[in-house]
Amino acid sequence: MVNNPPEPEMGRPRRGVFARFLDLVEWLGNLLPHPVTLFALICVLVLLLSGVAGYFEWQVADPRPEGAKGRAADGMVRALSLLNPEGLRRIGQGLVTNYTSFAPLGTVLVAILGVGVAERSGLLGAAIRALVLGAPRNLLTAVVVFAAVLSNTASEMGYVVLIPLAAVVFHSVGRNPLVGLAAAFAGVSGGYSANLLIGTVDPLLSGITTEAARMIDESYAQGSPNEILPTANYYFMCASTFLITALGTFVTTKIVEPKLGAYDPSRAEEGIEDSTKGMGALSAKERRGLKLAGVTVLLMLLALAATALPENGWFRDPAENETLVQDLRPLLKSVVALIFVFFVIPGIVYGRVTGSMRNDRDVIEGMSKAMSSMGLYMVLVFFAAQFVAFFKWTNLGTITAIVGADLLQEWNLTGPLVFIPFILICCFVNLMLGSASAQWAVTAPIFVPMLMTIGYSPQVIQAAYRIGDSTTNVITPMMSYFGLILAYAMRYDRKLGIGTLVATMIPYSIFYLVGWVILFYLWVFGLGLPVGPGTPTYYAP
DSSP: OOOOOOOOOTTSOOOOHHHHHHHHHHHHHHHSOOHHHHHHHHHHHHHHHHHHHHHTTOEEEOOSOTTOTTOOTTSEEEOOOSSSHHHHHHHHHHHHHHHHTOHHHHHHHHHHHHHHHHHHHTHHHHHHHHHHHTSOGGGHHHHHHHHHHHGGGGTTHIIIIIHHHHHHHHHHTTSOHHHHHHHHHIIIIITTTOOSSOOTHHHHHHHHHHHHHTTTOGGGOTTSTTOOOTTTTHHHHHHHHHHHHHHHHHHIIIIIHHHHOSOOGGGSOTTHHHHHTTTTOOOHHHHHHHHHHHHHHHHHHHHHHHHHSSTTOTTSOSSOOSSHHHHTHHHHTTHHHHHHHHHHHHHHHHHHHHTSOOSHHHHHHHHHHHHHTTHHHHHHHHHHHHHHHHHHHTTHHHHHHHHHHHHHHHTTOOSGGGHHHHHHHHHHHHHHOOOHHHHHHHHHHHHHHHHHHTTBOHHHHHHHHHHHHHHTGGGOTTSTTHHHHHHHHHTTOTTOOHHHHHHHHHHHHHHHHHHHHHHHHIIIIISOOOSSTTOOSBOOO
């Protein structure tokens, strides 16, 4: 029996077109299975498709030059079936190594260990509160959006701490708390891919991009000179931080705040006024802990500079290179280890000062708790890794890339304008599949090889994807924290629903998308700037 979209009950006024559209989006999204189940089904689909492709002998001409690694002698790329004895043996022998060698797995888990210590000690929450609570009134909105963008480094911290805190702060200065909530939500979720710091999402995405790029170029292997590093989009993401802050501030003050109007306490949850009084203030111990943690970070940065900047520095490449970025490649490849260290040591210092971490057991507990929160991710990655491997083994990824690239050339969409439909596709997919890792694991094996084939580097392709992934986060009920944000909002307005929340956030989504696309084209094609340290804009097949 097929469930139909919900209809309004008899006697009730019909809902508006927009509200009904949101109902439809939510209904369609709910039809999708769990992301883990979705990946398992996709793996089965790839196996079945490989059988069909192998039976009908699908093949395309290989665009790579003669003598290129992996190119067949006759210059053809053929689909290979995994539904035969040889294929089944390959699956059985590679199931474990597909998982353990999947690039994003180890990098994300190592980084999250450090973040877990800083979160368990209370350092991350205290730093966010200090930044927001200490902001001047005339800069409050900008500081909230800016802090929200930076909070992405700490994964869940922005959703759990900053968004409700922003509502309380706005309420305390006489402004509508829902405005503060919207501004923080726009920064945390809409600006998900912008930051001044390298966070856990950067090694996750770069690892998936590396695996996708290997489908047509084996030189993009992990540990090779061409490996996509976590810093691949760093320059562009830094610039995006200030763009998102400016656009978020503008939309909040000029559109959202006038639309929401004055706060009506009568619509709030009972007891909300008492529960928010005095909330968020830093204690003397917390302030002292933040100061000493800040001093620790400064000393660590000085030590890092002393080991990286001199010509004979430990983090310099002993080989003679043409540029400073090439010389510092060992440092750039150590980013995940540095994330771990730069969260663990200041976290321990802060914990010792405030008493939140008294011994090694507390440190280990922080790491353990962080790892326990990654259980779902580790399950999802198992199936994502199999999908990527199957797609590569069968040559379906390569064939799709070549056919797609040929179509783009026929339609004359090989120029920079090709990124507009790509970004819009990512926006649409994000409405239905809210997980950044799940979405990129599905789309990267298709679009990275395709756009590389027409001459664009995987680093630039990843930067464009991150625009589409971020901008629709705030308007999709499929985003994992959307229900939590709705619950926060309903504390201040009991009658507020999904439609109201999405309608409030749509201006952010539109302004972010348009502004970010303009910045992308200006940055990459107008000024010709690299999206990250040592990253090329173009790829020569």
